[in-house]
Amino acid sequence: MIITLKKDAPKQEVDKLIHSFEEKGLSVTMINGDNYNVFGLVGDTSKLDEKLIRANHFVQNVTRIAAPYKKANRLFHPEDSIIDVQGIKIGGHEKIVVIGGPCSVEGEEQVMEIAKEVKQAGGDMLRGGAYKPRTSPYAFQGLGSKGIAYLEHAKERYHLPIVSELMSSDKLEEFVEHVDVIQIGARNMQNFDLLKAVGKTNKPILLKRGLSNTIEEWIMAAEYIMSEGNENVIFCERGIRTFEPYTRNTLDLSVIPIIKEKTHLPIIIDPSHATGDWRLVESASLAAIAAGADGLIIEVHNDPENAWSDGAQSLKPQRFQEVIEKGRKIAHVIGREM
Numbered sequence: 001m002i003i004t005l006k007k008d009a010p011k012q013e014v015d016k017l018i019h020s021f022e023e024k025g026l027s028v029t030m031i032n033g034d035n036y037n038v039f040g041l042v043g044d045t046s047k048l049d050e051k052l053i054r055a056n057h058f059v060q061n062v063t064r065i066a067a068p069y070k071k072a073n074r075l076f077h078p079e080d081s082i083i084d085v086q087g088i089k090i091g092g093h094e095k096i097v098v099i100g101g102p103c104s105v106e107g108e109e110q111v112m113e114i115a116k117e118v119k120q121a122g123g124d125m126l127r128g129g130a131y132k133p134r135t136s137p138y139a140f141q142g143l144g145s146k147g148i149a150y151l152e153h154a155k156e157r158y159h160l161p162i163v164s165e166l167m168s169s170d171k172l173e174e175f176v177e178h179v180d181v182i183q184i185g186a187r188n189m190q191n192f193d194l195l196k197a198v199g200k201t202n203k204p205i206l207l208k209r210g211l212s213n214t215i216e217e218w219i220m221a222a223e224y225i226m227s228e229g230n231e232n233v234i235f236c237e238r239g240i241r242t243f244e245p246y247t248r249n250t251l252d253l254s255v256i257p258i259i260k261e262k263t264h265l266p267i268i269i270d271p272s273h274a275t276g277d278w279r280l281v282e283s284a285s286l287a288a289i290a291a292g293a294d295g296l297i298i299e300v301h302n303d304p305e306n307a308w309s310d311g312a313q314s315l316k317p318q319r320f321q322e323v324i325e326k327g328r329k330i331a332h333v334i335g336r337e338m
Contacts, residue, residue: 001048002063003039009058017056024048036060046070067262069219071226072233077264083204083232085180086161088124090204090234090294091266096331096338097295099163099268100320101127103310104140105147113302115154117317122324122338125181126151126160127297131167132309133187140308148178155180163206163297169197176201186210186238186273189221199228206297208236208270211249215258222265235259235267236297239274248276248313251284256291268295272313278304281315282323289330289338298323 005014014037018028021041029040041048046069050062067073082091090097100118105111105128115126130147132140143150151162161180166172167188175182181204188194189210198205205225209218222233237256239249251274259267271284285296301307301314315323324338331338 001041001045001065003041003053004060004062005037005039006058006060007036009037013056013058017058021048044070067216067219069216069223069263071231072219072222072263072265074260074262074264079264080260081231081264081266083234083266085125085204088161090268092294093335094337096289096293096327096336097124097268098324098327098338099123099125099127099295099297100300101163102129102301102307103272103299103314104129104132104308105143105150106308107143108150108153110302111150111154112157114300114317115158115160117302118300118320119158119160121317121321122328123160123300123320125163126154126158127163127183127299129309130164131171133165133167133185134309145174148174152178166194166198169194172197172201176203180204181206181234183236184208184221189213189218192224195221195224196228199225199230201230202232203230204232204234205230206234206236206268208238209240209255211241213240215255215262219259219263222263233265234294235263235265236270237267237274238270247274247280249274251275253287253291256288256293260292266294268297269293270297272297272299272310272315276313278313278315278319281313282319282326285323286326286330289327290334292334296323296327 021028026041026043031038053062080092082089100123128151130142132142155162163181164179165183165185166175183206186208225233239251242250269288271281299314300320304311304314328338
């Protein structure tokens with residue numbers, strides 16, 4: 001970090017700043033110029049608040065050289081992290097993991113049938129919402145604990161690890177006991193108390209990008225989880241809100257190489273929420289594979305016309321299988337498996 005001071009900064013104020021930085025374990029190098037003085041700070045500057053430093057009347061400018069995140073930063077962890085979910089490896093440069101299942105759990109028979117289809121199609125994991133965040137308070141909110149139990153029954157029968165969204169920390173114990181991957185949804189990406197709570201577990205966390213969040217804000221959300229001790233974080237891009245109304249959201253595939261450059265964590269793509277239209281899911285999925293995604297999470301429903309939520313973006317099992325078959329061909333071209 002480089003801090004430029006105004007030339008008229010009193011020596012007493014300069015010494016006070018230097019002392020405050022050294023107290024935080026930072027090495028301070030002072031460069032005196034004709035019109036300004038510059039501090040060069042070396043060390044872990046992630047704990048420094050740039051806005052507070054700028055609030056000092058004698059500070060001219062603050063420039064951060066290193067990213068504010070440390071645990072997620074590839075600079076400090078050059079090798080790719082590989083997250084193990086019941087023996088299924090997410091990350092690295094080999095297998096592309098496919099997660100499929102309904103937006104919401106509607107009943108045990110429904111989940112069993114879809115889990116069977118996901119397994120037969122070549123899916124690796126089963127997704128399903130038991131607690132549903134909805135824009136309208138009058139929309140279906142999920143089956144709660146019953147939904148978790150139905151997912152667990154499907155897991156036992158078809159040997160598919162399950163992914164489900166956690167809405168609040170009061171349900172955390174239930175999720176730690178029964179769910180294999182805890183999903184933090186877009187609306188909760190910056191629910192910092194929830195992030196810190198899941199950070200105290202050792203469960204893999206699927207962290208979705210917020211509706212309108214920057215990449216750095218997304219990475220900092222992962223940093224919240226990792227700073228509490230849980231480094232099993234998987235990024236999930238699900239599209240961001242833009243001015244374009246044709247699709248539900250705008251799928252930002254550029255985040256795949258950016259996340260891989262800036263961090264060591266795996267990233268998967270949610271083409272269902274990104275597009276909001278089952279007709280676009282296949283193209284978005286194949287593009288994500290080609291761009292280097294470590295996995296896909298796709299909504300699958302055996303009767304999307306009558307789905308209780310998000311039927312318009314759900315694939316029927318046959319189409320889901322076709323996406324996997326085509327995806328395998330692209331994966332082969334780029335030297336990966338699927």
